Amino acid sequence: MDYLDTYHTIASASDEILYKEKGSKFFGYSFPLATEEEVKPIIETLKKLHPNAVHYCYAYQLGTAPTMSYRANDDGEPSNTAGLPIYGQIQSFNVTNLLIVVVRIFGGVKLGVGGLISAYRTTAQMSLQVCEIIEKTxxxxxxxxxxxxxxxxxxxxxxxxxxxxxxxxxxxxxxxxxxxxxxxxxxxxxxxxxxxxxxxxxxxxxxxxx
Structure with missing residues (x-):
């Protein structure tokens, strides 16, 4: 089967998922994405939904090789502990044209670098697992x-x-x-x-x- 002119993405926005670790709550969301300009309004909507959160970390990918683009944002978490673990799940599921946002509400206990990486990775994975993944041309x-x-x-x-x-x-x-x-x-x-x-x-x- 020829996959050279196909790609995989999510059919629609995911339901909210929740992952808990040592009192902190991580809310995960996945959204279909057509342009980079759609990211900011989505983040603003989630900030209104979770006004007490301290971090709104995300990663997205658009397009396919060789014209693919992506971004990973830690939003104040220690460098590479949030955005890249989220982006890693986009790569792991081999999907594109989507945005994953993980909103963290701090629970009073620091998780450390390893704990943060695990929490953001797991939340992103759970968010993608509830999505319908479809093939497009x-x-x-x-x-x-x-x-x-x-x-x-x-x-x-x-x-x-x-x-x-x-x-x-x-x-x-x-x-x-x-x-x-x-x-x-x-x-x-x-x-x-x-x-x-x-x-x-x-x-x-x-x-x-x-």
């Missing part, structure tokens, strides 16, 4: 541009190849006054080159990768 998006009279040619290929249309629109060509069609399609990565060549070989049709 890595898709390539193209914009097809064409004179309206060539609409049938484009739609025939889309139908024959069973391609997914993301959006479509018509606009007027300022130079000629003729209607121009634009259709955005998405294709599994392994089929993208073949589909590109198919459209690229049709006269008067332009295709560009987004």
């Amino acid at each position: 890595i898709d390539v998006h193209f914009i097809i541009s064409f004179d309206y009279i060539n609409m049938n040619k484009v739609m025939r290929v889309i139908k024959e190849k069973n391609l997914a249309i993301v959006s479509q629109e018509m606009e007027m060509d300022e130079a000629t006054g003729n209607p121009i069609g634009k259709i955005e399609i998405k294709i599994r990565k392994k089929s993208a080159e073949m589909i590109f060549d198919t459209f690229n070989s049709i006269f008067e049709i332009n295709i560009e990768q987004l």
Whole structure:
């Protein structure tokens, strides 16, 4: 089976899980993530939910190799005792496009470096264990541009190849006054080159990768 154009992620946000260690409470949450900009609002929501917490540690990963990005945040805990153990579970479960947050309410007893690493790792693991992990395809998006009279040619290929249309629109060509069609399609990565060549070989049709 070809895994080169697939990846695994979580289907939806997890339920809250709770892990206790020497009086401290660790609340774990997993969230699907599409962009880095979504992280801050999620953290702010959890701060309102747990106003007495002292640490809101997290890790996230976006994308797939070679354009993958990630971040691990200790949020005041000793260096590498929170964010990296959380991120380690993202790697262990082989998932991406998600955020895991562990909120700690201090219980009065210091856990030490080893205790913290274990607690954050365990909480992240428990949070992922309650998630449904699903497989998704890595898709390539193209914009097809064409004179309206060539609409049938484009739609025939889309139908024959069973391609997914993301959006479509018509606009007027300022130079000629003729209607121009634009259709955005998405294709599994392994089929993208073949589909590109198919459209690229049709006269008067332009295709560009987004």
